[in-house]
Amino acid sequence: MLLGGALTLLLWYLAPWAVPHRLFGGEGVLLNPFGHHLPQGSLPQGYRDGWLGLVFYLSLAWLLLSLALPWRMGPKGAYLAGVLGLGLFLLTYVLFQSSVAQVNVGAERPLLRRYSLGLGSYATLAYSLYLLLLGRVYSPGGLAFLVRRRGVVVPLFSLLLASLLGGVIVAILKETPGEAASLREGFMLKLDLITYTYQLLFSPLVNPSGFLQSLLLATPLIFTGLAVALGFRGGLFNIGAPGQLIMGAIAAMLVGVYLPGPRWLVLPLAILAAAMAGGLWGALVGWLKARFGAHEVINTIMFNYIAASVFLFLISANEYKFFGYTLYLPFKYPGYEARSYEIRPEARLPHWTDLVAPGGELSFALPLALLLGLLGYLLVRRSLGHRVLAALLLGALGYGVGGLLPGLPVSFGPDLTSVRLNGAFLIALLALLFFHLYVFRTVGGYELRAMGLAPKAAAYGGVMAGRKVVLIMFLAGALAGLAATHYVLGGGIDEYRLKQALPYSVGFDGIAVALMGQNTPVGVGLAAWLFGILLTGGLQVNLQLGISRELVAVLQALVVLFIAAGGFLPRYFTDPLRAAEVELKEEVRP
């Protein structure tokens, strides 16, 4: 409590409270009750900062309350102080927005640009949330409350730690724009730089094209995240997603380019081919482990390199010499760039605009299909097979009926239509559903989890360990292979082709996604989206601040490291037995 208060006070002193205007290079007009940082010498365009004084005195009063209330009233006081703090933050936000609006409204072009609150105000928010958390933890059963939710606490805390360390890295690597007159102003500039970096990283959340772009980048991450998560559930570490993705991409290209036929046949076949090829590539590693005991970690990595070699062999040239003989291949498209021929139109996944609004009219087909499908699954209370069948039938019905309903005409701006989000996103959602059903609702999934938790007990219980390993690796590989549908069949990068630029290293990102999502489908979906946001925002960071977008990769790696270390939290957050001890003790206590 004291520590949190002191930290908040320090940030109030050092960090900017609000940034009403920011120049292009990243330097901002930084407002702080102890003295502003003004790049042009004065407040811009007649901006008035009178609101800040009011907020400052309110904040000081609140800080005293936040120490006094818990001291007098215990956990309830902490709750009260936390709620008051949230109110204070809301007030700050409203006052700041209206102060900016006073200048901007009426002007032809907004005079104040890239405005936002600063770290000082966010400190108020963070301290309020911290107070609420403290209130819960010090109430009866509070620790057990946290420990029971350790699947959320550990990843989130690790993300927080990684972000803090990431902030330090940014502060070291990037010189602050603008000149500081005093030490405090220097700190203010650094802290603003870090805040601005994170604001940019999360900026896709607040603009529509960034939002779609984050979904686009999340799509392959969902597949590879599931591919790794399935392995983890079964006690295997699948670092082979990049190679499995490559094999899936090659197969999808072969079917998509060379198999003629109607759309209803070719498109499913191409998707199936991607899954099969990835699956077989994974199953090979599984077989090597089951038959020879060769560890899957090193083998999957070797198979990644081998797949990359095969990939380049197929599309980088059409003529090869073998012991003096010449071999001709048909796959590479003529020209300098290493890429395949175009996927036939019948085998392409539709662009998102064609799914949401075919022919420029907002269609009810997909939403209705999803709704009825969900209803079918929830209402039919028979076996799993019946429920899935009902969901499928009702979903198809919904799609048909929805397609007949008249649509609403809409049009999207070029910034939205240029985002290459496509049908692969729907396949990704289906894959999440499949993961849930298979792992948590079938006998096979039960055996798989048993293998992961206690292999010897599972074998004693009748699980054929060797076969199961091959099957797990097949399914994991198939999930990774499906990621290729996004890149090749959906034209996820820029063309409907297999290209050398295929970013197969998203297979490694899947490790971070699986760990962050704690190997649950909902978690994997959310984690993939989070990293999709960060990757999209990373582009902005690179454009506006000149920091390499690999910053996001570093953050991912740090998250993996910290989750592996259990977030450096006490043992009862990582060890299920000790967690149970804590929960029991808290329940027994009167």
Next chain:
Amino acid sequence: MNLDVAFWTALFLSTLRQTTPLLFTALGGMFSERSGVVNIALEGIILFGALTAAVVVERFEAALGPGPHPWLPWVGVLSAMVVGGLVAAVHAVVSIKYRADQIISATALNLLALGAPSLVLTYFYGNATNSQEVANRLPLLLGLSPLVYLAFLLVPVAWWVLFKTPFGLRLRAVGEHPEAADTLGVNVYRLRYTGVILSGVLAGLAGAYLSIGFLNQFVRGMSAGMGFIALAAMIFGNWHPLGILFSTLLFGFASALAIQLQGTEILPAVLVQAFPYVVTVLVLAGFIGRSRPPGAVGKPYEK
């Protein structure tokens, strides 16, 4: 096809060159696993070492002028070893003190080694893929870098340390049966830290060899799976220095053959590049049943 003396000499020297980083790394991995900690972060540590050596030497040159400084590459080598040791220390703390899954913790460091160099390179050179070339590489002794001789010299040294010194005995004991070693008063944690950090120092050395011995700059992803191949060689070599010498020579030969065949009309270069990886898979499948890992490898120890 013209397979004359020049070809065989080139192949032989190339084999020695390709074996060197593998040998350093595999010996490092041996010390780590003999103490009971799996360290697949060696791949990433090679990259960190290579980056450090190249950047340190280049920064010194920028400060002192390019003129020949015979001592400068050795500063690079030393700093690469220090950084390698530090990165390994992170793995050690997370997996020994915080009992993390050793494979996941090491994978995190490997992921870090894919991203972090770009940040550093952008900071110093404004591009994300390679460092500036350095003028002061490691010197050549009879056509080979001194680190090549050092690597082969390390084999008997490692054997002596592991089997003839009290330290080696304790290290092996801690990896085989930590409880027993602990009862006899051996400090399990300290020995494991030593083993892991030693592996990082050696992998850092391998990295320095790659960036300022074999080449004269850091290139993104230049380790190309060498750390993993070295681990396969260590398994194939049965966690024994002499076995490791022969297995790394085999892998080094496979890589050297791949390099020598490039540009010839015997096999396409893109396929030949996969040769060492295929050999690794085959070796792991064929010989793993016959090798025996240290008893407690991969398991966190709890007092």
